[in-house]
Amino acid sequence: MITFKLNGQQRTFDGDPETPLLWVLRDFEKLTGTKYGCGIAQCGACTVHMDGTTRRSCITPISTVDGSEIVTIEGIEGKEAEAIHKAWVAIDVPQCGYCQSGQIMSAVALLQVTPKPTDDDIDGAMAGNICRCATYHRIRQAIHDAADTMEG
Amino acid sequence: MTIHTIKSTRRSFLAGAGLVIGFTLAPKVFSANALEGVQAGGAETLSAMNAFVKIGADDTVTVLSKHIEFGQGPFTGLATIVAEELDADWSQMRAVHSPADDKVYANLMFGLQGTGGSTAIANSYDQLRKAGATARAMLVAAAAAEWNVPASEITVSKGRIMHAGSGKESGFGALAAKAATQTPPAEPKLKDPKDFVLIGKELPKLDTLSKTNGTAVYTLDITADNMLYAVVEHPAHFGATVKSFDDSEARKVAGVVDIKQVPQGVAVYADNTFAALKGRAALKVEWDLSKAETRSSDQLTADYAKLFGEKGLQATHNGDVDKAFGAAGVQSLEATIVFPFLAHAPMEPLDAVFIKRPDGSVDVYNGAQFPGMDKNTAAKVLGLDSSKVRINTQITGGSFGRKAQFGSPYMQEAAAVFGATDGTRPLKHMWTREDDIRGGYYRPMYVHKMRGAMDANGQIVGWDQTIVGQSIMGKADLDDSSVEGASDLPYTIPNLRVISHNTKLEVPPLWWRSVGHTHTGFAVETFVDELLQKVGKDPVEGRLALLQKEPRHTGTLKKVAEMANWGSPIPEGRQRGVAVVKSFGSYVAQIVEISLGEDGTPRVHKVWCAVDCGIAVNPNVIAAQMEGGIGYGLGAVLFDAITLGEGGKIVQSNFHDYRSLRINEMPAVEVAIIPSTEKPTGVGEPGVPPVGPAVANAWRRLTNNPVRQLPLVNVLSA
Incomplete structure (x- = not known):
């Protein structure tokens, strides 16, 4: 039996311990904001926060989550998350939108560590998140905008 | 939530x-x-x-x-x-x-x-x-x-x-x-x-909020009580079929419910996605390759080149091309350009959910680009009257052409998988990224042979282009989608000939964001640029002189030149390239600025883009489509090829070897929309075609190496 905290609530899982966190979230917890994109940690669509840092849930066996704290797009909060959400909406970042949960999880984690990121910081934190619609131009802008509003 | x-x-x-x-x-x-x-x-x-x-x-x-x-x-x-x-x-x-x-x-x-x-x-x-x-x-x-x-x-x-x-x-x-x-x-x-x-x-935009908080529901997010999850083991060769399979290990996987052969491969049914994937991985399938495509991409390229000079399908012939090339004082330039297969790789792979209702009718939830066709196909496969199938179109994680297929082959598979069950449990069928990358329906391979003739006065007097590749529409005669953008060349060149050869292979073709313009735009815009350079003309001025009958090409080209301050000094180590392509009724001109990246490949710093799409219904959406089209087109031109290796086996399988552009590779983009009172035309595709040739043109001017094969990076690192 695996026990973990999910968006602030205690959860358990007693299925196949190899099951990636991604499928536990989606199939068992019905939290479908976290997306499947590649299954091999190449695209970042499955990004969640595990104990405060970004984690590709598609390659994270649930057995390694025992005792950890997971936050998904449905549960993300705090001033960085608010600023990112607002900035994303203000300039209409998403197109198809499928990768955006992962993008936002990575962006929030970036601002939590680096409140005023440079373009290089953004490249470093976001290069693991693929957007096939190539909304990168607006993602970069929105992260800068969010950082600016957090300052104010 | x-x-x-x-x-x-x-x-x-x-x-x-x-x-x-x-x-x-x-x-x-x-x-x-x-x-x-x-x-x-x-x-x-x-x-x-x-x-x-x-x-x-x-x-x-x-x-x-x-x-x-x-x-x-x-x-x-x-x-x-x-x-x-x-x-x-x-x-x-x-x-x-x-x-x-x-x-x-x-x-x-x-x-x-x-x-x-x-x-x-x-x-x-x-x-x-x-x-x-x-x-x-x-x-x-x-x-x-x-x-x-x-x-x-x-x-x-x-x-x-x-x-x-x-x-x-x-x-x-x-x-x-x-x-x-x-x-x-x-x-x-x-x-x-x-x-x-x-x-x-x-x-x-109306759909932004739900796409920033995880609440937007895509097909893959739909769940129903007691739902089955199904994946299909597919062959690694096009045209291969199941010879035999051993599912004894797969059936031992906890959560695997059943395994059945379907026309497209072997389907694994399970109680959750991971069990289905684990079961599939444990399958042992022997494939019958007797009807499979066994040629490699290299062999196909060689076979395609053999068609040059053979009698083809004439798309255009104005003036007298042979005479123009044979005239005294005329110099000519030849080039062969090779384009690879391209996968669309939308973020959400193909998927569908089926639910049978108590009255025997079936609800299908999917990203239906041709909903009526999906409906008829699902009905036929399930043996139902089409009035008994409801297609519930879902917002979809990208397509770029992938989800628009005549005859709905994806729906044939998904419905066959559902139809092989007794229908009492709702079913979600999904493709993995591997299924997607290896699933065919690619932008076909093409090989273009280009010949250009320039007279003693520096005028381009002849253009002879032969295009070899699959007909996306599956035609035996001329397929306009193979030659669009070339057969209707916007440049005034007195002697123009465009010939097409349709090839047949087992790899299923499909339109890919901007269809024929993905290759004709590249071939035309790189070759005209090279001819202009040969005769000592400026890429913008030279084009404008050939576009006097095309006011909307001219308008976008002038605008983009003004935006980029064309002709002004370029920073040390950088070079610029330009291209203008009309596609789907819209006109897009782009100028790119590049440098030689640390890894020896092009680093694209900036793209200026001018678009004329008639009345601009929503400038915000138009700009977004230009930005996205640029990123999508750039990624493909720099990195992407699906290749068939020895024996015709598909080489690539996921995003590690079928690269997508990433944020650190995305240039800054500046978009201007030309004011117009013309009826609005589309913007989903037209942002794509110009960026590739503009980068290749800048690259040629920076390094003296013309780009004759895509993608750029594979060639450079080979």
Whole structure:
């Protein structure tokens, strides 16, 4: 039996311990904001926060989550998350939108560590998140905008 | 937030009482606990034309989009057109997918319901202006009757219906029920475009919020009680079929429910996704390769080149090309350009959910780009009358052409997988990324042979182009989609010949964002640039001189040159390239600035882009499509190829070897929209074609190496 905290609530899982966190979230917890994109940690669509840092849930066996704290797009909060959400909406970042949960999880984690990121910081934190619609131009802008509003 | 709350908010909004102009609502029959998170709006029965506008008692206006929303913005664009003629306030606008109906919701350019070819706005513009104006007239008639005042004295603005004389005023919702009973005008009066208040404005998109908080529901997110999850083991060769399989290990995997052969491979059914994947990995399948494509990409390239000089299909012949090339004092240039197969790789792979209802009918939830075709295909495979299948189109994680397939081959597989069960359990069928990358329906391989003739005065006097590759439309005769952009070359060159050869292979072809222009745009724009350089002409000025009969090409090219301050000094180590391509009725010119990256590949710093797409319905969406098209096209040109290795086996399998552009590779982009009073044309595809040749042109000028094979990076690192 695996026990973990999910968006602030205690959860358990007693299925196949190899099951990636991604499928536990989606199939068992019905939290479908976290997306499947590649299954091999190449695209970042499955990004969640595990104990405060970004984690590709598609390659994270649930057995390694025992005792950890997971936050998904449905549960993300705090001033960085608010600023990112607002900035994303203000300039209409998403197109198809499928990768955006992962993008936002990575962006929030970036601002939590680096409140005023440079373009290089953004490249470093976001290069693991693929957007096939190539909304990168607006993602970069929105992260800068969010950082600016957090300052104010 | 859980998916349950999504359902309740969505459904209460959509199921709210209110007016449905022009069609009737059938009762929703989803059982309360059978289905979670399904976006409503897809299961209605329609009975009349103008089935595009619903008004809720809460004043919301819902536009039924006959086009699928997979990121190119039809929800927002179509709602803008309706809101304009309805005089609605933007904040009250909503959009959902229409039901599947090849008549009522036909794409007026296709003759059946479908999204593609950058046609959503172009084919809907007049139709939805009328739908909005009709709804407005019916609301006004209802107000006139209610207030007992002449309709001619009533005004509508920002969602408020007003009569100045009596001081009466109302929102739309309060009059909606009465408006529904009014006779719609035969020919509603449309606005003079100079009076537009919403069209042409930077309106926020309707679908942004749900796509930033995890609540947007895609097909893959749909769950139902007791649902089966299914994946199919596919062959690694095109045209291969199952010879035999051993499922003994797979059946031991906890959660695997069943394993069955289907025409497309071997299907694994399980209680959850991971069990299905684990079961599939444990399968041992022997494939029959007797009918498979066994040639490698290198062999195909060689085979294609053998067709040069053979008699082909003549797409264009103006003047006398052979004479022009043989004339005294003429110098010529030749080039062969090789284009690889390309996968679309939308973020959400192909998927579908099937639910059989107690009456034997089946609900299908999927990203339907041709909903009517999907419906007929699912019905045929399941042995049902097509009236017993409902397609519930979902927002979709990208497509770029992948989800628009004649004959719905994906739906054939998904329905076969569902049909092989007893149907008592709902079923979700999904493709993994590997299935997607290796699944075919690629932008075909093409090989172009280019010949250009320049006379002693530096004029380009001859152009001879031969294009070898698969016909996307599966034609034996000339397929326009193989030659578009070349056969109608915009440049005035007196002797022009374009020849096409259709090839046959087992690799299924498909249109890929901007279709023929993906290769013709590259070939034409790199070759004309090279010819201009040979005769010592400036890439912009030289093009303009050849485009005197093409005012809209000229307009975008001049604009982009002005934006980039073309001709001004370029920073040390950098070079610029330009390209202009008309596709799908829209004109796009781009200038790129590049340098040599640390790894010896091009680093693209900046792209300036000018687009002329007629009336700009929503400049925000247009700019987004240019930005996205640039990134999509750039990634492919720099990194992407699907290659068939020795024996025809597909080499690539996932994003590690089929690269996508990443944020650190995305250039800064600046977009300008040319003001126009022409009818609007599309923007989903036209941003793609120019970026590749513009980069290649800059690269040639920077390094003296013309680009003869794509992708650029594979060639450079080979």
